[in-house]
Structures are given as structure tokens and as C-alpha cells.
Amino acid sequence: MKHVNLRIRPRKWILAILFLAGTGLSILGIPGEPTAIRPGETREMALRREAESKAAFESAYHVFMSPRCMNCHPAGNVPLQGDDSHLHTQGVRRGPDGRGLYALKCKNCHQDANLPGEHMPPGLPTWRLPPEDRPMVFQGKSPRELAASFKNARFTGFASIHQIIEHVEKDPLVLHSFTYGTRPPLEHGEFAAKVREWVEKGAVLPDK
Amino acid sequence: MTLSPDINRRQFIRTAALATGGLIIAFNVPAAGKRRRTGQEPAFAPNAFLQVGTDNSVTVILSHCEMGQGIWTTLCMLIAEELDANWKTLQAVHAPAAPAYFHTIYATQRTGGSSSLLSEFDRYRKAGATARQLLVQAAANRYKVAVQDCRTEDGMVIIGDKKIPYSDLAADAAALPTPADVPLKDPANWKIIGKRIKRMDTPAKITGKAIFGMDVQLPGMLTAMVARGPAPGAKVKGYEAAAAMAIPGVRQVVAIPGGVAVLADDFWAAKKGRETLQVDWDLGPGANMNSDALLKEFRERANKGGIAATNTGNPEEAFTRAAHIVEAEYYQPFLAHAPMEPLNCTVQLSADKCEIWTGTQTQTDDQRGAAEITGLPVEKIFINTLFLGGSFGRRNITRSDFVREAVEVAKASGKVVKTVWTREDDIKGGMYRPAFLHRFKVGLDAGGTPIAWKQISVGQSVMTGGPFEKLAVINGVDMFSIEGMQTAPHVKAVKDQRIEVNTPEWPVSVDNWRAVGLSHTIFAMESLSDEMAIAAGKDPVAYRRMLYKDEPRLVGVLNLAAEKSGWGAPLPKGHGRGVAVFEAVGSFVAIVAEVAVLNNTIHVNKVTCAIDCGIAVSPDGIISQTEGSIAFGISTALYSEITFRDGKVQQRNFYDYPMLRIHEMPQVAVFIVPSKEKPGGVGEASVGQMIPALTNAVYAATGKRIRHLPLRNQPLNGHLQDSKLMG
Amino acid sequence: MIQLTVNGKTYEVDAPADMPILWVLRDKLGLTGTKFGCGAAQCGACTIHLDGEAIRSCVAPVSRAVGKKIVTIEGLDDSLAKPLQEAWTEVDVPQCGYCQSGQIMAAAILLRDNAHPTDRDIDNAMTGNICRCGTYQRIRSAIHMAVTLKTSAAAVQP
Incomplete structure (x- = not known):
């Protein structure tokens, strides 16, 4: 039996363990520790940046979950409707491509622009739901869960999370959602800025 | 296609040969009158109800109007059966407005109360039989044979191997004296009545060719929309038309009684014009209508009591002898009709006549209303009745509200004009089924039979102020407010009873709605029967069997519906069956509904209906009307209510006055009881029963008793419109 | 003027761009088979086909139909x-x-x-x-x- 000398000096062990533990704890996102410390950052700066990232998302979260956004990101295959986000009437369903089914496709009633008058369907040329194979569900998600979804390329279809910024800044459906009915709680510009802030400050997952 | 209005139903028309050798009908044409044609000159028109063309086709002239209930076909069946016409050559037309076409009971030209067959079962058969007899006599005379040697088939008189088309015999037949009393066919020999006959209006309705009132187009016609008051009875104080007149296509803005009309080249311009119209309204007393306060006022009135409709014995004393006491109060809302075709009426008014095109059930009332407005005699008011795109009572308004309004628009503007209503106009436009509160205290003996009955019913009168007021309102009580209640067998039998009616006068306009009083009385009565059954510890079907033990037709449908629905067979948790049985419009109907209540959502899974409507003239017609009534009743029970805030109706369109849709339609099975009794009505026979069958089923499924409608307001409801959709 | 193709025929129609196709069909072209039930895309009585898709003509502006093929009940294949x-x-x-x-x-x-x-x-x-x-x-x-x-x-x- 060959004896391997495993004796390492205790202090190095302790440092090694602490380092590993710290890294491991960071990976686990344990509160109190930054997930990453960027070059030039102290631990405190990182903590602050990450707190701001979370706060930015939590602010944007209320927009994502407001009816004008969430109604087209339902948990099921029926879009939501109205400020109380009830199931859309008339039996419409997502369909494989998110554009609806048969004689009840989204664009059958929703035109290329909003129609004037109460209870008339709003509209845009690209009016639709996400497709069945990538439904991009917002409904029912906590801030943490939603943020995690946005970081998942399979959810967003974005190779990089930075593409989310351009999406919320420029996508016509997003822009349109701020222009009619009961508005989301932030103006579009504010909302886009919050999303940018979240991403640029590390896309940190909120605690809950 | 219309005929001259001058047909006197007591005269028979004689044909006369023209110099050209053709055959024409000589109607009683007044000197200055214009005669209308059916398209081709008829060869034979022995009475007001049928004509035989020179091509041997048969035109049946309908004294009642087609609104979906199928009389377009059913009345033709009556003629064709007795006439022995070739069914393939039959065509139907709506009659013009004329005394010849007066309802045999109501002495005016009208369709309603599920009474078309009641009115016409004998008359149309006699018309066909009389015509046939004349034709046979003419053939017998010509060929010098006995009448018994002639037979008829497929539009021909057959003598030996000779086949003579009816059109060939027309001139001779027309010259014969009209027989007084013509025998009708033995029902055993019926070839058409009682058989499955395809509807004659289907081909037009599935190709877009059927013309409804909304589709009428005349040269130079304008389209008008009327701005009506936001509260019932509101009056125009003033209006500003400049903005409306500036809309391209808007031609004119005129005031009429109760509103302001915008006339334009087309619907869209008229709508945009009306949207920009500024009208200053005096809201009037209608502004005080508030649904929040209404239930309270209903209850106060119930507490106060009303005029006694029945008052016998001593109910208070009888209660002391009762083994069980059941107290219940049922409250049902105002309802709109919402036929798929919004109201419309086209009017062409000139100095000497007024011609109207619309879907209407009240031709005589419309003529009288137009005569009043125009000053023309009734004979100068011509009504062209088109297919009605549904009615459910909305086009059966004796005060002719929408026709009068259209005549006013024509008169004020001097134009040929089609006045159209939007869906919002329709939902907000009044003539509602009144809201009703029925409060009961019933004492039952140990076996469950009612021995004491106290009732107060509160709601507006639909018949007051109309032509049937004298018939229907007796000692201040509108019988329709308690329709079917005092005459129910188990109520009639109660010696100690007091039924009172308190009739508010509110500014909301109320009128006929499908099944009229039965639309709300049956919900109350059959919910109560269920509550009585439970108090007596009896199964709801067994209980009703006991109540109606002396009523074979009620028991007959009850047993049939119970059997076919599997009543009593076990159901999973959350599922339940409910039953209702009642007599309506001369027919007897029992309905069993089977529901599942899951996640606070009601799924109506199965409905079984047994109907005894006497002789079943058109079995498939009966089934389709009953299927439709069931959908109508479910829709009403689940969703329908009209509410007011500060006089304004809060509902506008189908997004807030929702309708049952295909995914919510249960499986429906309808069973017709074979009968030789005279035909009862069908169009309104089942609506009232469907509602309590449904709510009784909800009770069976959940233990929750429903006493207020609609169900969507009840706490157990979720998103009913998506009841079968998993999100 | 707007050019429309309806049931295989071409029409020149004088209609404002926001006029729903329904009213162009009914009031301008006399094609009354397509019906008005609600004017708010709630009931489907106005359903026509536009380039092969069902649309609610009571809310679809006629501008949407330019360059496309309209089929109504009268012209269903x-x-x-x-x-x-x-x-x-x-x-x-x-x-x-x-x-x-x-x-x-x-x-x-x-x-x-x-x-x-x-x-x-x-x-x-x-x-x-x-x-x-x-x-x-x-x-x-x-x-x-x-x-x-x-x-x-x-x-x-x-």
C-alpha cells in the first residue's frame, strides 16, 4: 500500500474550503453574496449593483405582468382578455403557430390597427400569441421565475440575453402595448430602461 | 312578391279568361288601386291561401310569418296534404296585409303566441281540400264521370289512365260554386303531415339568397339611424346637426318623436353621422331606474301586497295544519330579445300610399300605426313581410314601435328610407321581458301535497295599453304576470289560497318575450316544486308524478323524459340531474338537465326533453324548435340580464350581453309523444322549463339552491363562457 | 376609388378607407348574403374569406382588402x-x-x-x-x- 501524503497545511485547507464554499455559495445565489464581482468592483459594489439589477427587474415585472403584456403570454392555450385578464371569449386558442385556429385566427378580428370604440378589438399587423413550441409564459410566474425564463434561451429564442433589450425597446407589439386601454404601470421608456438596467447590471435573479 | 290587399276572406276569387287566352285572377281591385303580381299570373286561386300557376306550380300564401319557427314549411304541408299537390312545385310567399289573412282567433293579422298551427290547422287544410274538390269536380264534369271515379296525386286529377294537371282544369274549377263543407283527409291517409319534410326555406338561407328586412334595397333609398334617449322616456330638448351633416354621405338630419334621425347614403355614413350628432336630452323619470335599488323596491312591494288574483278559503289557518312549510322568493331580471337580425324597417311614403318592407309579426297593428302617423287609410298601408332574422318577441310588438318610428322618419324627411338599428340600439332599446319577483309560502300535508298557498308576484304588466288588455288584464291583474300559476293543477286543487299581484309602473318599456309570462313563472313554479319535493322528502320526479297524478299528459312527458334521461342512475360527484315539467302554449313539456359543476363552472352536459304537442304536423320542426328553445333557455339562465344605472342600460353588445355558443351546447335529445289531440304550440313550449331544469340540476350537483338569475352572478360561477375550455 | 376583387370579379368602389368591408359589400355592391349582427366582431354573421382566411368583415376596413381576394357566401367555391x-x-x-x-x-x-x-x-x-x-x-x-x-x-x- 502506497501512502500518499495528503497532509496539507491546515491554513491552506481552510482558505481553500472558504474559497470553494464562497464560489459554491455564490453559484447557488445565496443572499448576501454577489454572484459575480466584475473587474474593478469591490464586493460591496457588486452587491449594490446586483441589488439594483434585482430592483430594476422587480419594477419591470409589474409591466410584464400587467394585462397589456401578460394577456398575450398566458399559461394555457387561451389568450387572456381585459383588465381582469379573464379567458378570451369566443373560444379562441393559440394554435400551433400562435396565430389561432381555423375561422378564429387572431387576425380574423384583430385588424392592423386598433379599432375605435369601446370593446372593439385592438390591433397590429403582427397580432398573435407566441407559438406552442415556445409559448413564453408570463402568467403565474414570480419575479424570480420570470427573470429565470428570460435568461433561458429556449424560452426567449434569443442567443444572448442582451437581445431582450432591443426587443423591449423596439418590437412593435411591445411598443403598441403602451398606447391604449389601461396602460402598464410604467411608460415605455421607463420600462425599457429598467430592462436594460437589469440586464446590464448582471441580469440578477430576484430573490423570490 | 306581394298580392293585392283587397282579398276578402269570405269571398272566393273567380278567374276570368283574358282575350289572349291566358288566365288571370280578378281580385277586388279598387278603382285607383294598383294590383301586385306574384310573378306569374295564377291559373287558379280558389281562396286567399293558394294559387295554382299556369305551369302547375302551387304558391301557398302565408298568413303567418317565418321567423325561424318553420311555418314557411308547415303551413305548406297542410295545403299540400289536402290539395294532393306535387310537393316539388310548392313555393311559399308571405301574404300581404289584408283582412283575409287575419288570425282566426285574434281577428288581426299577426303571428305570435305559438298559435300559427292553432289558427291554421283547419283553415289551411280546408283551403287545400276545397281547391282539390273544385278541381276534381271540374274534371268529373269535363270527362262526364262521377267524382268518385277521380283521384288526385302530385298536382293532377287522375281518371283511369288520364292524368290532367290542375292548371288545365283551372278555368272550369274557378267557375264552380264553392262547396260549403269539404271533408278533410283521414289522418290515417296522411302522406305529408307527420312526416319528415325538408324545410323549404333552407336552400335560400344557406346560399345567402334569402332576403331579410335588413337586405331590402330600393332605388334612391337612404339609410337612417335614430339617436334615441339614453334613459327610457327621454325627450329631445334640442340638437346640433352641423357636425353630422359634415360627414360625407350624410344627407339629412330630422327630428322625430322621441329622437333625431340621421339619413345617409349607407349604413356606415349614417353611423358616423349619428356618432357626431349632439342631442340635448331631458332624461325624464327614466333617469331614476337603478338596478341596485330595484330588488329592494321589489321586496317592498311584495311586503305591501297587491291585488288578489285568487282568494279562497283561509290560507293562514291552513298553514297551521301543514306538515311542512316551504318559503321561497325567486327573482329574475329584465331580458332583451337580441334576435340575430337587428331591427330595421324600410318605408316609401307618398301622398296616396305608404309601402313598408320589414320583418314583422304584427301586420295589422303596423298598418294602423302607419295610418295614424300618415293620415292615410289602412287600406293604403302596404306591408311587405320579409324573412325575420329571429324575433323571440321583439318583432311582435302591438304598439309597432320600430315600424312607427320608421314611418316617422320617412314622413319627416320626405325620403325613401331604411331605418336600421345597431346591436347596441337593440340591446338598449327596451321592450324587455319585465323583471319579476315571485314570493311563495306553501303549506304541504304529510305526503307533500300543497294544502295552503300564499303568493305575491311583483312585476310590470306587458298587456296593459295594448289591444289585448281587455282580454288579459282582469280586475287590475295582468294574467300574463302569473301565467300558468293559478291554473297549474296542483295550485288549482288548493282550497286555501291567495295569489296577489303587485304591478309597478316604471318608465322601462316591457313587452312580449319568448313564452311571455311563462318565461319567468315556470322558473318560479318548478324551482318551488323542487323545494317542495325536498321538504316532503321525495325524489323530484316521483313528487311531480304525485302532484300531477290526475294529469295524464303531464305525467306522460314526465315519465318519458325521466326514462330517456336515465333519471336515478348514479352520477359522479359534482354531477346532478334536474327536472321541470309544465304545460305551455297548449303543449306539455318535461325537461331533464344533466350538469357537472367543476371548479365553480357549470357544464350543461345533456338535456332530455319530452314534448306532447298534440298532432305532430312536422316532427323534425318540433325537434328543431325544441333544441333551439333549450339553447335559448340555457343561455338565459346562465348569462342574461339587463341592468340600469341612472336610467341607462348597462349592456350594449354580445360582449356584455353574452350568448350561449356551440362549445357550451349540451347533447340534446327530444322525444315527441304520439298524440291525436289538436296541435299545441311549439315555439315557446320549452323555454320556461329549461331554466329550472338547469337550476334544479345545479342544486343536485352542489346543494346550492338558485333563486336569482342569471347564474353568472351566483358565487359558484367561474368563467362560464369558457366552461368547456381548459385554459 | 378602391379596386376590389370579390368572388372573382373586379369592382371599382367609391368608399372611405375605414369603411368596413361588410358595408362595402352590402351597401355598395348589393351583396347582401353577408350579414350584420353586431358590428363588433362578436357574432361572426359577417364572416367572409380574405385571401383564404376567414375575417370579420364588420370590423375589417376596406383598405385591408386592396390587392386581395374576397370570397363571400355567394361565391364560396x-x-x-x-x-x-x-x-x-x-x-x-x-x-x-x-x-x-x-x-x-x-x-x-x-x-x-x-x-x-x-x-x-x-x-x-x-x-x-x-x-x-x-x-x-x-x-x-x-x-x-x-x-x-x-x-x-x-x-x-x-
Whole structure:
């Protein structure tokens, strides 16, 4: 039996363990520790940046979950409707491509622009739901869960999370959602800025 | 296609040969009158109800109007059966407005109360039989044979191997004296009545060719929309038309009684014009209508009591002898009709006549209303009745509200004009089924039979102020407010009873709605029967069997519906069956509904209906009307209510006055009881029963008793419109 | 002036760009088979086909139809119209009939795009069309029948 000398000096062990533990704890996102410390950052700066990232998302979260956004990101295959986000009437369903089914496709009633008058369907040329194979569900998600979804390329279809910024800044459906009915709680510009802030400050997952 | 209005139903028309050798009908044409044609000159028109063309086709002239209930076909069946016409050559037309076409009971030209067959079962058969007899006599005379040697088939008189088309015999037949009393066919020999006959209006309705009132187009016609008051009875104080007149296509803005009309080249311009119209309204007393306060006022009135409709014995004393006491109060809302075709009426008014095109059930009332407005005699008011795109009572308004309004628009503007209503106009436009509160205290003996009955019913009168007021309102009580209640067998039998009616006068306009009083009385009565059954510890079907033990037709449908629905067979948790049985419009109907209540959502899974409507003239017609009534009743029970805030109706369109849709339609099975009794009505026979069958089923499924409608307001409801959709 | 193609014919129409196609069809072209039921895309009575998709013509502005093909009930292709009309007749679907143009135009899309529709598919296709007379049960069985008729017609075709 060959004896391997495993004796390492205790202090190095302790440092090694602490380092590993710290890294491991960071990976686990344990509160109190930054997930990453960027070059030039102290631990405190990182903590602050990450707190701001979370706060930015939590602010944007209320927009994502407001009816004008969430109604087209339902948990099921029926879009939501109205400020109380009830199931859309008339039996419409997502369909494989998110554009609806048969004689009840989204664009059958929703035109290329909003129609004037109460209870008339709003509209845009690209009016639709996400497709069945990538439904991009917002409904029912906590801030943490939603943020995690946005970081998942399979959810967003974005190779990089930075593409989310351009999406919320420029996508016509997003822009349109701020222009009619009961508005989301932030103006579009504010909302886009919050999303940018979240991403640029590390896309940190909120605690809950 | 219309005929001259001058047909006197007591005269028979004689044909006369023209110099050209053709055959024409000589109607009683007044000197200055214009005669209308059916398209081709008829060869034979022995009475007001049928004509035989020179091509041997048969035109049946309908004294009642087609609104979906199928009389377009059913009345033709009556003629064709007795006439022995070739069914393939039959065509139907709506009659013009004329005394010849007066309802045999109501002495005016009208369709309603599920009474078309009641009115016409004998008359149309006699018309066909009389015509046939004349034709046979003419053939017998010509060929010098006995009448018994002639037979008829497929539009021909057959003598030996000779086949003579009816059109060939027309001139001779027309010259014969009209027989007084013509025998009708033995029902055993019926070839058409009682058989499955395809509807004659289907081909037009599935190709877009059927013309409804909304589709009428005349040269130079304008389209008008009327701005009506936001509260019932509101009056125009003033209006500003400049903005409306500036809309391209808007031609004119005129005031009429109760509103302001915008006339334009087309619907869209008229709508945009009306949207920009500024009208200053005096809201009037209608502004005080508030649904929040209404239930309270209903209850106060119930507490106060009303005029006694029945008052016998001593109910208070009888209660002391009762083994069980059941107290219940049922409250049902105002309802709109919402036929798929919004109201419309086209009017062409000139100095000497007024011609109207619309879907209407009240031709005589419309003529009288137009005569009043125009000053023309009734004979100068011509009504062209088109297919009605549904009615459910909305086009059966004796005060002719929408026709009068259209005549006013024509008169004020001097134009040929089609006045159209939007869906919002329709939902907000009044003539509602009144809201009703029925409060009961019933004492039952140990076996469950009612021995004491106290009732107060509160709601507006639909018949007051109309032509049937004298018939229907007796000692201040509108019988329709308690329709079917005092005459129910188990109520009639109660010696100690007091039924009172308190009739508010509110500014909301109320009128006929499908099944009229039965639309709300049956919900109350059959919910109560269920509550009585439970108090007596009896199964709801067994209980009703006991109540109606002396009523074979009620028991007959009850047993049939119970059997076919599997009543009593076990159901999973959350599922339940409910039953209702009642007599309506001369027919007897029992309905069993089977529901599942899951996640606070009601799924109506199965409905079984047994109907005894006497002789079943058109079995498939009966089934389709009953299927439709069931959908109508479910829709009403689940969703329908009209509410007011500060006089304004809060509902506008189908997004807030929702309708049952295909995914919510249960499986429906309808069973017709074979009968030789005279035909009862069908169009309104089942609506009232469907509602309590449904709510009784909800009770069976959940233990929750429903006493207020609609169900969507009840706490157990979720998103009913998506009841079968998993999100 | 707007140029429209309706049921294979070309029309020059003087209509404002925001006029719904429904009123162009009915009031300008006299094609009254397509019906007005609600004006708010709630009931489906106004259903037409625009480049092969069902749309609610009571809310679709005529500007949307420029350069596209409109098909109404009057011009529905025989391959769809015949099985539907035959089934509708066999089952005697219509009562008042006012909603039926829209029902048939909606059913035509299902018939065209699904060779074996289930009851769920029928719900998904037809729930947008209201029938106040309550002919839903017959619409459902007529659609099933039309599918069979269409399939057997196709089988007979060379």
C-alpha cells in the first residue's frame, strides 16, 4: 500500500474550503453574496449593483405582468382578455403557430390597427400569441421565475440575453402595448430602461 | 312578391279568361288601386291561401310569418296534404296585409303566441281540400264521370289512365260554386303531415339568397339611424346637426318623436353621422331606474301586497295544519330579445300610399300605426313581410314601435328610407321581458301535497295599453304576470289560497318575450316544486308524478323524459340531474338537465326533453324548435340580464350581453309523444322549463339552491363562457 | 376609388378607407348574403374569406382588402359549398337563417384545413359564430356530414 501524503497545511485547507464554499455559495445565489464581482468592483459594489439589477427587474415585472403584456403570454392555450385578464371569449386558442385556429385566427378580428370604440378589438399587423413550441409564459410566474425564463434561451429564442433589450425597446407589439386601454404601470421608456438596467447590471435573479 | 290587399276572406276569387287566352285572377281591385303580381299570373286561386300557376306550380300564401319557427314549411304541408299537390312545385310567399289573412282567433293579422298551427290547422287544410274538390269536380264534369271515379296525386286529377294537371282544369274549377263543407283527409291517409319534410326555406338561407328586412334595397333609398334617449322616456330638448351633416354621405338630419334621425347614403355614413350628432336630452323619470335599488323596491312591494288574483278559503289557518312549510322568493331580471337580425324597417311614403318592407309579426297593428302617423287609410298601408332574422318577441310588438318610428322618419324627411338599428340600439332599446319577483309560502300535508298557498308576484304588466288588455288584464291583474300559476293543477286543487299581484309602473318599456309570462313563472313554479319535493322528502320526479297524478299528459312527458334521461342512475360527484315539467302554449313539456359543476363552472352536459304537442304536423320542426328553445333557455339562465344605472342600460353588445355558443351546447335529445289531440304550440313550449331544469340540476350537483338569475352572478360561477375550455 | 376583387370579379368602389368591408359589400355592391349582427366582431354573421382566411368583415376596413381576394357566401367555391350545403340541407340546420352565411363561411375553413375534425376542432372553429335560434347541435352534425361528403367526393374525383 502506497501512502500518499495528503497532509496539507491546515491554513491552506481552510482558505481553500472558504474559497470553494464562497464560489459554491455564490453559484447557488445565496443572499448576501454577489454572484459575480466584475473587474474593478469591490464586493460591496457588486452587491449594490446586483441589488439594483434585482430592483430594476422587480419594477419591470409589474409591466410584464400587467394585462397589456401578460394577456398575450398566458399559461394555457387561451389568450387572456381585459383588465381582469379573464379567458378570451369566443373560444379562441393559440394554435400551433400562435396565430389561432381555423375561422378564429387572431387576425380574423384583430385588424392592423386598433379599432375605435369601446370593446372593439385592438390591433397590429403582427397580432398573435407566441407559438406552442415556445409559448413564453408570463402568467403565474414570480419575479424570480420570470427573470429565470428570460435568461433561458429556449424560452426567449434569443442567443444572448442582451437581445431582450432591443426587443423591449423596439418590437412593435411591445411598443403598441403602451398606447391604449389601461396602460402598464410604467411608460415605455421607463420600462425599457429598467430592462436594460437589469440586464446590464448582471441580469440578477430576484430573490423570490 | 306581394298580392293585392283587397282579398276578402269570405269571398272566393273567380278567374276570368283574358282575350289572349291566358288566365288571370280578378281580385277586388279598387278603382285607383294598383294590383301586385306574384310573378306569374295564377291559373287558379280558389281562396286567399293558394294559387295554382299556369305551369302547375302551387304558391301557398302565408298568413303567418317565418321567423325561424318553420311555418314557411308547415303551413305548406297542410295545403299540400289536402290539395294532393306535387310537393316539388310548392313555393311559399308571405301574404300581404289584408283582412283575409287575419288570425282566426285574434281577428288581426299577426303571428305570435305559438298559435300559427292553432289558427291554421283547419283553415289551411280546408283551403287545400276545397281547391282539390273544385278541381276534381271540374274534371268529373269535363270527362262526364262521377267524382268518385277521380283521384288526385302530385298536382293532377287522375281518371283511369288520364292524368290532367290542375292548371288545365283551372278555368272550369274557378267557375264552380264553392262547396260549403269539404271533408278533410283521414289522418290515417296522411302522406305529408307527420312526416319528415325538408324545410323549404333552407336552400335560400344557406346560399345567402334569402332576403331579410335588413337586405331590402330600393332605388334612391337612404339609410337612417335614430339617436334615441339614453334613459327610457327621454325627450329631445334640442340638437346640433352641423357636425353630422359634415360627414360625407350624410344627407339629412330630422327630428322625430322621441329622437333625431340621421339619413345617409349607407349604413356606415349614417353611423358616423349619428356618432357626431349632439342631442340635448331631458332624461325624464327614466333617469331614476337603478338596478341596485330595484330588488329592494321589489321586496317592498311584495311586503305591501297587491291585488288578489285568487282568494279562497283561509290560507293562514291552513298553514297551521301543514306538515311542512316551504318559503321561497325567486327573482329574475329584465331580458332583451337580441334576435340575430337587428331591427330595421324600410318605408316609401307618398301622398296616396305608404309601402313598408320589414320583418314583422304584427301586420295589422303596423298598418294602423302607419295610418295614424300618415293620415292615410289602412287600406293604403302596404306591408311587405320579409324573412325575420329571429324575433323571440321583439318583432311582435302591438304598439309597432320600430315600424312607427320608421314611418316617422320617412314622413319627416320626405325620403325613401331604411331605418336600421345597431346591436347596441337593440340591446338598449327596451321592450324587455319585465323583471319579476315571485314570493311563495306553501303549506304541504304529510305526503307533500300543497294544502295552503300564499303568493305575491311583483312585476310590470306587458298587456296593459295594448289591444289585448281587455282580454288579459282582469280586475287590475295582468294574467300574463302569473301565467300558468293559478291554473297549474296542483295550485288549482288548493282550497286555501291567495295569489296577489303587485304591478309597478316604471318608465322601462316591457313587452312580449319568448313564452311571455311563462318565461319567468315556470322558473318560479318548478324551482318551488323542487323545494317542495325536498321538504316532503321525495325524489323530484316521483313528487311531480304525485302532484300531477290526475294529469295524464303531464305525467306522460314526465315519465318519458325521466326514462330517456336515465333519471336515478348514479352520477359522479359534482354531477346532478334536474327536472321541470309544465304545460305551455297548449303543449306539455318535461325537461331533464344533466350538469357537472367543476371548479365553480357549470357544464350543461345533456338535456332530455319530452314534448306532447298534440298532432305532430312536422316532427323534425318540433325537434328543431325544441333544441333551439333549450339553447335559448340555457343561455338565459346562465348569462342574461339587463341592468340600469341612472336610467341607462348597462349592456350594449354580445360582449356584455353574452350568448350561449356551440362549445357550451349540451347533447340534446327530444322525444315527441304520439298524440291525436289538436296541435299545441311549439315555439315557446320549452323555454320556461329549461331554466329550472338547469337550476334544479345545479342544486343536485352542489346543494346550492338558485333563486336569482342569471347564474353568472351566483358565487359558484367561474368563467362560464369558457366552461368547456381548459385554459 | 378602391379596386376590389370579390368572388372573382373586379369592382371599382367609391368608399372611405375605414369603411368596413361588410358595408362595402352590402351597401355598395348589393351583396347582401353577408350579414350584420353586431358590428363588433362578436357574432361572426359577417364572416367572409380574405385571401383564404376567414375575417370579420364588420370590423375589417376596406383598405385591408386592396390587392386581395374576397370570397363571400355567394361565391364560396363548390368544393366547399357543395358538401356544406348538402349537409346543411340534409340535417335542416337553419331556423331563421340569419347567422347561417357566417356559420357556413366559418365551417368552410375547417372543412378545407382539417380532413378529420373532431368535436373539439369544431368547437375551435365555430365558437365564434353565434346562433340565437340555437341550431348548434345541427351545425355540429352537419359539419361531420360535410366532411364525409367532401371525402367521398374527393375519392370519386380522378
